[in-house]
Amino acid sequence: MNHNAPNKVTIIDVAREAGVSYATVSRVLNDEPYVKPETRERVTATLQRMGYVANRQARSLRTGRSQMIGLLVRDLGTGYIGQIISGVDAEIAETDFEMLLFTTHHQAREPEYVATFVGGMADGLLLILPHNVDPYTGLLNQRRYPHVFVDYKGSDKGPAVGADNYGGAIMAIDYLVSLGHRRIGFITGALDLTSGVDRLTGYRQAAANHGLDDDPALVAEGDYHQPSGHAAAQALLSLPHRPTAIFAANDAMAFGAMEAIREAGLRIPDDMSVMGFDDTPQAAGVSPALTTIRQPLEEMGRQAVQMLLTYIEDPERPFEYRELATDLVVRDSCAPLRNAAK
């Protein structure tokens, strides 16, 4: 008797108890035909009575399929990722797969995790990683292991689903310009992420489109975290010729900026308009409610799952990139430019 194994009841125990072979038990377990109805019933009852629960590892060892979809995620803390996962979870719930999530706050361990998944722990993998994924593409592609990068820009590195960050930034500036703003400060996201770069590019392009000031001082670098938004806004506010509106590359930094603006004794939106990007749950809750660009995060999760399933079906399918549209969400943090104020 194995002391470290909690008293498990196996298919064999059930078989003995029900007076059949273990193959038959397996058959009823898998709803296979060709089991005499009364036998099936007897086995089912025994299964129930003995509290049998299948050993998935044995099953998946044998079948070569785990019926699990892996999710590799960094830093669950933010509601941002929570929303994506919500979508993933909802979509998976409609399949006969289950979701298996590994979090890692330690980038160093990630390759190990990826290897675990590839090694058979899951039939496919969704990666939601806020950093360069190159270290993993080798392993993943070499085995043609089904996977999708989420919230990531597509490339020849692998399949991905992301949002139209470039278009969203354009939309934001268009909106501010429509309110009469001409001097618009921008707080960048982390520039080692494609989303950070794309939003910046969008800002620049829109500024050029409208012939706005392209004072380099109007661009302040941030890293997507609230404190960096605070600092960047302070820099923008202390400019000799300061902007009348600030567009932050995400909501968290917009919140930081709002703080800084208030500390400078200015009112939002009367003295300074503020826009964010993401439409996190807090955006609506904060005061004044934040005007922002919505990313369809939940939808992103859903699409990622759908895409992954196609790769599980056919691992050889060529890489696909799906880009989801972003929307303008108008709330209370932006106001028309008052000529007087200028």
Next chain:
Amino acid sequence: MNHNAPNKVTIIDVAREAGVSYATVSRVLNDEPYVKPETRERVTATLQRMGYVANRQARSLRTGRSQMIGLLVRDLGTGYIGQIISGVDAEIAETDFEMLLFTTHHQAREPEYVATFVGGMADGLLLILPHNVDPYTGLLNQRRYPHVFVDYKGSDKGPAVGADNYGGAIMAIDYLVSLGHRRIGFITGALDLTSGVDRLTGYRQAAANHGLDDDPALVAEGDYHQPSGHAAAQALLSLPHRPTAIFAANDAMAFGAMEAIREAGLRIPDDMSVMGFDDTPQAAGVSPALTTIRQPLEEMGRQAVQMLLTYIEDPERPFEYRELATDLVVRDSCAPLRNAAK
């Protein structure tokens, strides 16, 4: 050749390639002694070269241990749970276990998930479920499967770690009373949760201690979600003799209450003091910053893991309940009662 199995390389392939038996490969894999250094080196090199990655299911089938800690969680959307998981993850990272998370937005599938874990998928289970857990205690205890309920009140049902919700509520009221408030509205949490009940009981006890009005109308029912806080606050504000302070059983509802208070044309904290419970990340970000009762969520996660490890070590250990202290976090949403205002 199995078509659905991606070209895996097994211990046997490596053995053949390195010219040894697979037992030897297994030995070097597990750092066992008694392998000739040069053999070990050759095998290691082959392992590396062929890109071997272990099949965990096979390993755990054989050893009876998965080296995984399961986490069953509902509704990741909230940052609240994210914080607990942060702690769990940090603590697990210091062990040689890994974390395996199942989310479920569908309560109906939970028993199935629990069964999966018990069936060998993980060596122990942490349950963070915002509802009654009775349906699972049977299965879990019958097998003496190592588990801990997190953010849950201890009982004879199973081991748990939770926060001192009762004491926290007392602390909150004590603080408001110290500011001079005598008429304090309370917005309850979900009353099917032990935390909801305990915070209410704490409120009542503290009110009695200080001989406050025990007008039943001062207690408005909420469900821990922001909208319910909004509604409940509206009810409290429309009272003929309205409170001078509102204590919400969690931060989310406090945010809803703040909204309602502003809509009623009142200022916070000048006209109405507001307190929350939890100290979610937004509490500090909102304006005015929310005075609240801090729950050591991350610590809760850490302790839960520590506790679980002791049960994995010795499944027979009697049920333990750890209660973590809560703290008062003073910010800007409460002000002394102005006698004039009354």
Next chain:
DNA sequence: ACGTTTTCTGAAAACGTTCACAGAAATAAT
């Protein structure tokens, strides 16, 4: 030089399943 211990290695069984196969029992067709 010889037994003894120590180091090293491989064969084979086991973990809990599924599945191909073949045989038995029941049913249908002649």
Next chain:
DNA sequence: ATTATTTCTGTGAACGTTTTCAGAAAACGT
């Protein structure tokens, strides 16, 4: 009644590991 088909059931192999066992090779003591 006999054969052909269908339904049912059990045996044994396999999935990729770890681990026990025993035997071979090396190192050691005398």
